[in-house]
Amino acid sequence: MRKILSKILIVLTLGTSPVAAAQQNPSDTNLRDTYLEIAKKQQQQKNFSALMPQGVSVELVAVYSFSLDDCWRPDGLKLDEKIYAKDKRILQQKDKYSFILKVEGPDDVNFRFYDIKGAINWDDSADVTDSKGQKLDGLRAVSASIEDGRSYTSLRIAIATGPWQTVAQFNAQEQTPQTNADITLSNIRQSPDHLSIFILDKSHENAARSIMAIDNQGNTHKGHIDDSVPNRRPNSIRVKFPGLKLAQINKFRLQKRPFRTIEFRDISLRPAVTRNVEIQVEHFSDDKALSPEEKSETELSLLEHIESTIRLIDGRTIKEQILNVPFPEGARLVLQNTNGSIKVNGWEKNDCRVTANIEVGLQDNQKAEELLEKVSIQPKLSYRKIAVGITTPEKAQQEIAPKVDFQIMVPKTADLELNTNTGNITVAEVTGEIECKTSEGVILARKINGNVRLRNNYGKILIKTSNFDNAVIRGNTADVSCEDISGNINIRVSTGQVKVQYAKTAPQICNVAITTTDGDIDFTGPVNFSANVQARTIKGEIQTDLPLKIQGKRRKTASGTLGSGEGKLSIRSTVGSIRIRENIPQKKPEK
Secondary structure, eight states: OEEEEEOOOOOOOOSSSSSHHHTTTGSSSSSSHHEEEHHHHOOOOOOOOEGGGEEEEEEEEEEEEETTEEEOOOOOOSOSSOOOOEEESSSSOOOOOEEEEEESSSSEEEEOOOETEEEEEEOOEEEEEEESSOOOTTTTEEEEEETTTTEEEEEEEEEEEEEOOEEEEETTOOOOOEEETTTEEEEEOOOSSEEEEEEEEOSSOOEEEEEEEEEETTOOEEEEETTTTTTTTTEEEEEEEETGGGEEEEEEEEEEOOOEEEEEEEEETTOOOOOOOOEOOOOOOOOOOGGGOOOSSEEEEEEEGGGEEEETTTTTEEEEEEEEOOOOOTEEEEEEEEESSSEEESSSSSSSEEEEEEEEEOOOOHHHHHHHOOOOOEEEETTTTEEEEEEOHHHHHHOOOOOOEEEEEEEEEEOEEEOOOEEEEEESOOOOOOOEEEEEEEEEEEEEEEEEEEEEEEEEEEEEEEEEEEEEEEEEEEEEEEEEEEEEEEEEEEEEEEEEEETTTTTTEEEEEEEESSSOOOEETTTOOEEEEEEEEEEEEEESSSSOOOETTTTTTEEEEEEEOOOEEEEEESSOOOEEEOOOOOOOOOO
């Protein structure tokens, strides 16, 4: 058996702050003090700005809560002066927020919202006002309804600026569709007050577009992209040229310039609940070197704290990496895996221990060892967060995709954000805010509490002996089973069976919503359940042990009030039957 023990000595220099100075000699630095240094720097930060090429800056100014009618800094601290968002379109909902930004730079900057973590929907029509209701110029906002119970989110936007590049030109007098590479122009139409065309772009590039009409004298006229066309094909846009006549136009020109994304991570959704907001800017290969101001100074690489061992076990070459670091109260572990399982257990210690077993699946042990030397977990520390990813050199990725299985111990009060593309996720005895996502595998949660979000595309979601404040469960093709639980739960599955059974000790009041497109639902509520009940199936049948009113000859709907009706039960299935059971209380032992 071969055994190679090596310690990784790579350090990422992220800035010139005291944190960066600590990176020069991490072994002499107390990591707990480093947390405090990062926190102090974060609190001293006056704004949350990303600096971009061409003199563009994007600042996340504030978060506004519609339900609280209050606003705060992105890190949860108090604003010097309150500002408000006045929404125009989205109906008022419980957990609805507005994210207020300030964009400065050239007038022709292209700006778009890409994603808001946990958002059910969003809209960018809100106005920003002061405390007197006066509209504030230079600020823009996006409003979003966020999943119940979430205390933080991330906002991703995109900016395009700089010179335009011509990618295609078309003859304006040609009436048949014209194609140039991935671009097709069609449907040239003359209306009394404008000229319009359709552009289909199959390149799928993340780029802003500008469509120009060149008249017979060589003058250019910028088209207006119409976003209001219903049911249009993906990547198809309608362009209008007000006041132009087709006879005036010689050709049409399509120009592009790339979007670069900006992500504001860990935005606080609770006033006075502080978060370490991190800003990630997409940079291109031809960008100039970043200045110290553009670098992140609130992260610390933990590479030097990893112990690595390569062993031959049962004929397989496996690299084991172990990371032990302090985990302060209120911290969060963020883990991004590609291929492999994740197991997390809570313990009484105030430390985090990450064990990663990395395997490349080659029978040639020598070649496997060479590849394993190039693969490593990539942990980073910031205030109240440890982020762990996998780094694999491009050459190693081409040869074979590594499989990484994690076993992790965290304090029982830890927050968790766990992601793997292929593999199982197991979480046990943790009481914080928990988010788990896998595309293919099984999610098993046991003895967990708090706010929980579980998502599985293909596989199963199993929950046992858990108490939720709010649980949001989502599945594509996935069966869901919840046994011996209590608390509020919201389940939505496209294809799969759902079984929910509340514990006999669960409080009798809770809110439950279960929806399936194709699958049966079996529900047992708390003992002496108190709720207003609405149940419906389109292609199935409803059976119930409870005093509910069944309507229709084919038993398609059920409704009624149980107890005082303080909670809510909503069950809906498109193709599937619904079974609602009574939870019989345990008999008291005879004396």
